Amino acid sequence: MRVMGVDPGLTRCGVAVVEGRPGARPSLVAVGVVRTSPDMPHEFRLLRLEEGLTEWYEEYRPEALAIERVFAQHNLHSVTGISQAAGIAMLIGARHDTPVELHTPSEAKATITGSGRADKKQVAAMVARILGLAAPPRPADAADAVALAITHLWRGGVQAKYAQAAAAAARRRVS
Amino acid sequence: MRVMGVDPGLTRCGVAVVEGRPGARPSLVAVGVVRTSPDMPHEFRLLRLEEGLTEWYEEYRPEALAIERVFAQHNLHSVTGISQAAGIAMLIGARHDTPVELHTPSEAKATITGSGRADKKQVAAMVARILGLAAPPRPADAADAVALAITHLWRGGVQAKYAQAAAAAARRRVS
Numbered sequence: 001m002r003v004m005g006v007d008p009g010l011t012r013c014g015v016a017v018v019e020g021r022p023g024a025r026p027s028l029v030a031v032g033v034v035r036t037s038p039d040m041p042h043e044f045r046l047l048r049l050e051e052g053l054t055e056w057y058e059e060y061r062p063e064a065l066a067i068e069r070v071f072a073q074h075n076l077h078s079v080t081g082i083s084q085a086a087g088i089a090m091l092i093g094a095r096h097d098t099p100v101e102l103h104t105p106s107e108a109k110a111t112i113t114g115s116g117r118a119d120k121k122q123v124a125a126m127v128a129r130i131l132g133l134a135a136p137p138r139p140a141d142a143a144d145a146v147a148l149a150i151t152h153l154w155r156g157g158v159q160a161k162y163a164q165a166a167a168a169a170a171r172r173r174v175s
Numbered sequence: 176m177r178v179m180g181v182d183p184g185l186t187r188c189g190v191a192v193v194e195g196r197p198g199a200r201p202s203l204v205a206v207g208v209v210r211t212s213p214d215m216p217h218e219f220r221l222l223r224l225e226e227g228l229t230e231w232y233e234e235y236r237p238e239a240l241a242i243e244r245v246f247a248q249h250n251l252h253s254v255t256g257i258s259q260a261a262g263i264a265m266l267i268g269a270r271h272d273t274p275v276e277l278h279t280p281s282e283a284k285a286t287i288t289g290s291g292r293a294d295k296k297q298v299a300a301m302v303a304r305i306l307g308l309a310a311p312p313r314p315a316d317a318a319d320a321v322a323l324a325i326t327h328l329w330r331g332g333v334q335a336k337y338a339q340a341a342a343a344a345a346r347r348r349v350s
Contacts (some may be wrong), residue, residue, distance in 0.1 A: 043265035043275045050266060070255050080245050080258040087259030088266070090218035091225060100218045 002029065004062035005149030006053070007141045008070070008085035010036055010045050014141030015053065017060040018131075018149035022156035025130065030060060031137045031146055042081075050088045057092050065093040066152035068144065069102040103151050108144070111151040123147050177204065179237035180324030181228070182316045183245070183260035185211055185220050189316030190228065192235040193306075193324035197331035201305065205235060206312045206321055217256075225263045232267050240268040241327035243319065244277040278326050283319070286326040298322050 001021055007014030013034045020026030034052030036045035067090065070083050086102075093100035106116035112126045124136035124143035130150060137143045176196055182189030188209045195201030209227030211220035242265060245258050261277075268275035281291035288301045299311035299318035305325060312318045 041269075041275070043269040046262055046266050047269035079254055080261075083255045083258035084262030084265075086255075087221055087262055090259075091221050091263070094216075094218035094222035100216070 001064070001153060002060065002062045003064045003066050003149040003152045004056065004060060005145040005147070005152065006065060006067045006086070006089040007144035007148060008068060008082050008089060009141060010049065010081040010085055011038060012139060012141045013049055013053070013085050013089075014139075014143070014145035015056050016137070016142060016145035016149050017056070017062060018146060018153065020150070020153045022154055025132075026150050026153055028131045028133065028137075028146065030056075031142045033139060033142050046084055046088065049085055050092070053089055053092055057096065057098075062098065064099045064101065064152060065089060066148040067100060067102050068108070068148055069104045071105065101152055103148055103155075107155075108147045108151040111154055112147045120144070176239070176328060177235065177237045178239045178241050178324040178327045179231065179235060180320040180322070180327065181240060181242045181261070181264040182319035182323060183243060183257050183264060184316060185224065185256040185260055186213060187314060187316045188224055188228070188260050188264075189314075189318070189320030190231050191312070191317060191320035191324050192231070192237060193321060193328065195325070195328040197329055200307075201325050201328055203306045203308065203312075203321065205231075206317045208314060208317050221259055221263065224260055225267070228264055228267055232271065232273075237273065239274045239276065239327060240264060241323040242275060242277050243283070243323055244279045246280065276327055278323055278330075280319075282330075283322045283326040286329055287322045295319070 002017060002019045005016045015034060016031040017029040018026045019029055034049055036048045067086050070079060070086055090100050109118040109123055110116040113122050120140050124140060127143050127146045128136040137146055177192060177194045180191040190209060191206040192204040193201045194204055209224055211223045242261050245254060245261055265275050284293040284298055285291040288297050295315050299315060302318050302321045303311040312321055
């Protein structure tokens with residue numbers, strides 16, 4: 001099972017591709033960020049992000065997308081951009097009939113470190129240890145994307161999501 | 176000048192196409208809503224909305240998109256969906272190099288009724304009067320989309336936006 005984790009953002013959108021299965025040690029296929037410049041008009045940032053995430057999708061062909069669920073702790077301005085970035089990642093999943101699942105930051109932290117209140121540094125350190133890397137992936141958004149992908153693999157909620165996606169695709173065809 | 180107004184939303188996204196120029200009486204070309212079912216998985220709602228707005232765009236080929244700016248009065252759950260719907264409309268504009276402008280609800284209300292605190296019913300009634308319609312467009316989301324398009328025409332900020340879009344397109348080509 002190959003999962004693409006996405007830590008949504010407009011300035012830096014973390015992306016990671018991880019392979020594994022529930023309970024087993026996962027392996028890192030690729031990790032990085034898609035960046036868009038704050039100097040560009042907002043709509044062109046969205047377009048650039050869509051192009052960048054589509055390139056990732058097409059290069060690695062994940063079987064599922066694990067995206068961070070947007071939460072209230074962000075201020076309104078960042079909620080808008082983060083929601084839109086998450087929406088673009090979801091659109092890419094839907095377009096390719098690839099299951100999409102959202103995970104909250106605390107679900108990812110708890111899955112990776114055992115504590116839902118771990119800080120970013122602890123998460124990054126555990127990600128490195130789990131994957132057998134010499135150092136955590138950088139920047140932090142990239143490490144968060146890895147954590148989301150591992151969370152998805154280890155939580156194993158994938159079969160149910162496949163059934164849901166298949167049903168949705170069927171509904172979409174008849175509508 | 177033909178403008179497509181978009182009142183972003185997932186369950187009902189208002190869309191209106193209006194023709195006119197600053198200071199003159201505008202004419203309504205088309206008005207309606209794109210609906211997506213709350214029973215569908217979120218990512219397929221986004222995809223359906225993108226398909227629906229693209230159909231509108233391709234049928235009417237507007238020269239500008241006027242989209243409501245998302246604001247803090249919404250609760251977090253609806254901010255996410257509304258932000259994503261607005262982001263999809265912005266993506267469609269960027270893809271076609273069509274200028275995108277955001278207008279706040281109070282800008283639209285003030286432009287249409289003279290008061291930034293007018294209620295939806297007053298806005299809808301004034302929209303009908305401005306366009307010479309026997310009754311306001313329904314549902315309210317459709318009337319709001321008309322109000323956004325008229326706001327865009329009357330505020331006349333379009334030339335500047337064209338220059339901005341052309342500059343952005345140039346930046347995008349060289350990046």
